[in-house]
Amino acid sequence: MTGLDHDDIVLRAHGQLVHRASAIFAASAGNRGDAGCTLTASDTAQPAGRGRVVALERNDEPFIERLAGNRLKLGYADGGSEAALAALIACVTKAGDPIAADPESLAVLSLAERLAVSDIPVLINGPTGTGKEVLARFIHSRSARADKPFVAVNCAAVPEAMLEALLFGHQKGAFTGAHNAGEGFFRAADGGTLLLDEIAEMPLALQAKLLRALQEGEVVPLGATRPIKIDVRIVACANRDLPLEVEEGRFRADLFYRLNVFPLSLRPLCERPEDVAPLAFALALRHAPAGAPLPWIANDALNALKAHNWPGNIRELENVMRRALLLSNGDGEIGLRHIHFDRPARLVTTNVAVQSVQPVEVAAPVAEPVAGEALSKVVQLSEARAIMATLEACDGSRVRAAKRLGISERTLRYRLARFREAGQMIAGGTA
DSSP states (O other): OOEEEOOHHHHHHHHHHHHHHHHHHHHHHOSOOOEEEEEEETTSOOOOSSSEEEEEEEOSSOEEEEOSSSEEEEEESOTTSHHHHHHHHHHHSOTTSOOOOSHHHHHHHHHHHHHHTSOOOEEEEOOTTSOHHHHHHHHHHTSTTTTSOEEEEETTTSOHHHHHHHHHOBOTTSSTTOOSOBOHHHHHTTTSEEEEETGGGSOHHHHHHHHHHHHHSEEOOBTOSSOEEOOOEEEEEESSOHHHHHHTTSSOHHHHHHHTTEEEEOOOGGGOGGGHHHHHHHHHHHHSOTTSOBOEEOHHHHHHHHHSOOTTHHHHHHHHHHHHHHHHTTSSEEOGGGOOOSSOOOOOSSSSOGGGGSOOOOSSOOOOOOTTOOHHHHHHHHHHHHHHHHHHHTTTBHHHHHHHHTSOHHHHHHHHHHHHHTTOOOOOOBO
16 A cells, blocks of 8 residues: 655545545555655645645545546545545555555555565465465565566466476576576566465475575576575465465475465455455456546445455456446446346345345346347346336436435436437436
8 A cells, every 4th residue: 555645725625534544554554654645635736746646525426537647536425434435545555556444454464564674485375366466566566676576476377397497497408398598487586576376386396496495595497507596585375274285295394484484364355344345446447448437336336245255355356346347338336236246145244234235126127138139238228127117116206216226316317318318218207
């Protein structure tokens, strides 16, 4: 995460939201003083210089808008709302940095930043898709090695016969097909950081050679007789229980203790629900098409996201947000009807009320897909029928219908106009 810079004008106008965001960043980053983002009141002069700028504005209709350069405008109605804080965290966090609001996640980031200033090996544990590589890159970027290479190797993705040569390098003619010498990942990362992902998949014989490289700070390429000195910081990731792997003889105990100097652990996403909303906003901003309005995630959609059990963790959340962007068709808001999970949702124990994640019940049937019919057309027809039924149930009141649908009145008016342009007969309703 990054630092925040703001002046008294911003505090007077947006104190509640700014104080909440500042507390989040202070919990993870301490008082580093490296302001990577400037907050400004939208009616004040925009500060000059490098870095990101987020202009804050109070508005009944929340929004996120791109401005010229590396700048965003964030409009919000309630400085105490979860959505406003999540959107601000997403806007101000540097691209590629971890995003967190859950207290335990913030504690992990704080530890990671303290570890970054040292050269000790780091072992990051956690299920697949929880952001282990993102955390490893964060450690590298905050270290004295930040201007040196960061090399990531997935030990499970490289054939066992090739892994040794790719890690430690080889000389010309060391094996069949070695027409040229190769430096290997260790030497490629010299001076920087080498990430060994899924290290539990490394063969036992290769683990012994890795242990020597860690202890002696040198590697012996295949076909060579003399070691080559290296200066590499090792970060290892595992999604298995390494102590159990050691106990069952699949992982060397001496290598485990060499790597396990300071372990970090990332929990499954379902166990840190406060991270879901900021991550959802950040992923929506990342994948929003260029030139399209930046999306705002409605409360009903956020409730559904927090209630899901996320078996695929952040990778699954990214799928859901990319799908929602497609289904929302660039109208500037992502609602509950745009949220479709990779598998059926199962509620987990949170403080989210069950009824808050249920879609509006309408009498109108959902359109059945017709062979060859575009997905966007099917979605538009389903939306039109749901809106018609809800307007009828609310006696034509747009205000009541918008509340029941979980969208803003402005969004409802926009969709009614869009449906009319498409030739669909929908009553405009009353205020």
